[in-house]
Amino acid sequence: MFLAIVPAYNEEKRIGSVVQSLFEHVDKVLVVDDCSEDNTFEESKKAGAVVLHHKINCGQGAALETGHEYARRNKAEYVLHFDGDGQFDTNDIIPALQKIKEKKADVLLGSRFLDNRSKIPWFKKYILLPVAQQVGRVFGGLKLTDAHNGFRILNINALKKIRITQDRMAHASQIPELIQKYNLNYVEFPVKVTYHEYGQCTVGGLRIMRDLIIGKFIK
Numbered sequence: 001m002f003l004a005i006v007p008a009y010n011e012e013k014r015i016g017s018v019v020q021s022l023f024e025h026v027d028k029v030l031v032v033d034d035c036s037e038d039n040t041f042e043e044s045k046k047a048g049a050v051v052l053h054h055k056i057n058c059g060q061g062a063a064l065e066t067g068h069e070y071a072r073r074n075k076a077e078y079v080l081h082f083d084g085d086g087q088f089d090t091n092d093i094i095p096a097l098q099k100i101k102e103k104k105a106d107v108l109l110g111s112r113f114l115d116n117r118s119k120i121p122w123f124k125k126y127i128l129l130p131v132a133q134q135v136g137r138v139f140g141g142l143k144l145t146d147a148h149n150g151f152r153i154l155n156i157n158a159l160k161k162i163r164i165t166q167d168r169m170a171h172a173s174q175i176p177e178l179i180q181k182y183n184l185n186y187v188e189f190p191v192k193v194t195y196h197e198y199g200q201c202t203v204g205g206l207r208i209m210r211d212l213i214i215g216k217f218i219k
Contacts, residue, residue, distance in 0.1 A: 003076040005067030006031045007060045008084035012038040015084050019047035025093040032063040061171030065164040081152040088151050089192040096189045106158040106184040110151030114190035142176040151191045
């Protein structure tokens with residue numbers, strides 16, 4: 001089974017169309033509703049997804065790990081991480097699945113920088129993302145072209161080993177750390193990202209660094 005895991009928080013306007021578009025490329029769609037204050041849960045169900053609901057807001061990392069646990073219990077062979085805000089292009093999914101199989105990799109990591117399809121805002125491209133890359137190398141060790149991209153595919157071997165403990169956005173740096181720790185094979189793959197009027201801000205980036213430092217040195 002190829003399972004799409006979609007962490008979602010207050011995405012009622014977009015989640016339905018995202019779920020419906022995913023069904024053309026995966027076997028099952030799981031939405032993890034992270035205690036949304038809107039109708040994300042209802043819209044996800046209406047679109048045909050399996051929906052798990054957090055009773056308190058735990059963060060995107062925790063939502064992904066909830067999805068991982070579901071995938072392990074249901075014996076998924078591959079899982080796709082896919083954001084619920086409509087930024088990713090579903091046309092990248094099948095070529096990405098073919099690539100991870102062709103390379104016999106455990107993890108495929110999406111990258112905005114391997115082609116020119118993503119129109120990245122200037123501040124994010126030249127300030128936030130370079131800082132994120134350096135943070136990722138310090139804490140994760142992998143030399144990635146795009147350290148904080150939410151498009152990923154994991155095979156069953158990676159799914160068994162990667163247990164996300166960074167509940168919020170710092171999970172994006174923890175995953176490469178775990179890939180290195182368990183000596184998993186990985187490949188990067190070009191994906192398109194379409195930016196909306198909202199997104200990761202400077203304060204959010206600082207929070208990621210804080211969470212990484214706390215998680216690294218305070219057990």
